[in-house]
Amino acid sequence: MRPKLSELCKIKPHELRLLSHEEASLKIINLLKESRAELALELKAYLERMCKDYDYLSSLNWKLQYIDRTIESREQDYEEMMS
Numbered sequence: 001m002r003p004k005l006s007e008l009c010k011i012k013p014h015e016l017r018l019l020s021h022e023e024a025s026l027k028i029i030n031l032l033k034e035s036r037a038e039l040a041l042e043l044k045a046y047l048e049r050m051c052k053d054y055d056y057l058s059s060l061n062w063k064l065q066y067i068d069r070t071i072e073s074r075e076q077d078y079e080e081m082m083s
Contacts, residue, residue, distance in 0.1 A: 008067060009035040025078045029071060036067045 005011065009031035016024040043060045 003063060008032065010061065022081060024072060029074050029078060032067055032071050036064060040062050
């Protein structure tokens with residue numbers, strides 16, 4: 001199941017309604033980067049504890065990959081919008 005954007009970067013949709021499209025896009029990109037950093041630290045800590053729970057590890061890894069793809073896509077959209 002694909003995670004919702006609000007789950008990945010802890011954003012509330014009503015916060016974006018007051019922003020322009022460009023500002024909202026940039027805010028989402030920055031929040032996704034913050035979320036990715038937090039997940040990467042969580043994954044590192046998890047691996048350091050040598051936890052054997054494959055499902056949890058797989059879920060964290062999948063979320064990191066999804067966030068990376070989403071950041072890349074949103075940055076491309078933002079660059080196209082600004083050019």
